[in-house]
Amino acid sequence: MSLQELRSKTGRKKKKRVGRGNGSGHGTFSCRGMNGQTARSGGRRRPGFEGGQTPYIRRMPKLKGFRNINHIEYQAINVGDLNVFEDNATVDSAALYAKNLISKKNKPVKLLGGKGELEKTLTIIVHKASASAIKKAEAKKCKIELLTKEKTKTD
Numbered sequence: 001m002s003l004q005e006l007r008s009k010t011g012r013k014k015k016k017r018v019g020r021g022n023g024s025g026h027g028t029f030s031c032r033g034m035n036g037q038t039a040r041s042g043g044r045r046r047p048g049f050e051g052g053q054t055p056y057i058r059r060m061p062k063l064k065g066f067r068n069i070n071h072i073e074y075q076a077i078n079v080g081d082l083n084v085f086e087d088n089a090t091v092d093s094a095a096l097y098a099k100n101l102i103s104k105k106n107k108p109v110k111l112l113g114g115k116g117e118l119e120k121t122l123t124i125i126v127h128k129a130s131a132s133a134i135k136k137a138e139a140k141k142c143k144i145e146l147l148t149k150e151k152t153k154t155d
Contacts, residue, residue: 016031018030018031072108073107074107074108074109074110074127074128075102075103075104075107075108075109075110076110076112077096077101077102077109077110077111077112077126078111078112078113078114078115078116079111079112079113079115079116079117079118079133079136079137080115080116080117080118081101081116082118082120082122082124083116083118083119083120084099084101085099085120085122086120087120087121087122088121088122088123089120089122089123090122090123090125091122091123091124091125092125092126093105093109093125093126096109108127108128108147109126109127109128110126110127110128110129110130111124111126111128111129111130111133111137111144112129112130112132112133113129113130113131113132113133113134113135113136113137114130114132117136118136118137118139118140118142119140120140121140121141121142122137122142122143123142123143123145124137124142124143124144124145125145125147126144126145126146126147127146127147128146129144129146
């Protein structure tokens with residue numbers, strides 16, 4: 001067997017040859033229909049053209065603003081909510097999730113100091129903390145560890 005004798009098992013589909021006479025079945029109008037815009041060279045409608053009706057993209061309302069792709073949505077926890085833990089406990093996202101203080105394990109957590117007072121000494125591991133929360137925690141000798149982006153990716 002030589003290279004010129006090699007044949008495909010499935011065969012090859014022949015390309016449609018238009019405008020090669022009426023005997024071919026694709027003569028006269030060459031599969032373009034009768035006269036009109038699409039029968040002529042370059043006579044195609046632009047993408048999104050709907051025959052003169054107002055296009056879908058123009059019927060859509062214009063939305064204000066934009067959505068920042070780098071926005072991080074934090075789950076907020078107030079300092080007063082941490083009083084459900086025992087003294088010297090380690091409070092992280094898993095512990096907060098177990099006590100139903102946050103709804104999702106994988107979302108970052110931010111500690112806020114607006115509501116309540118801290119009554120226990122804890123080790124708090126969160127992604128972010130407000131200045132007032134840090135101030136209230138340090139007053140009760142609590143240790144706050146802030147997780148960096150590298151640590152959150154492994155969670």
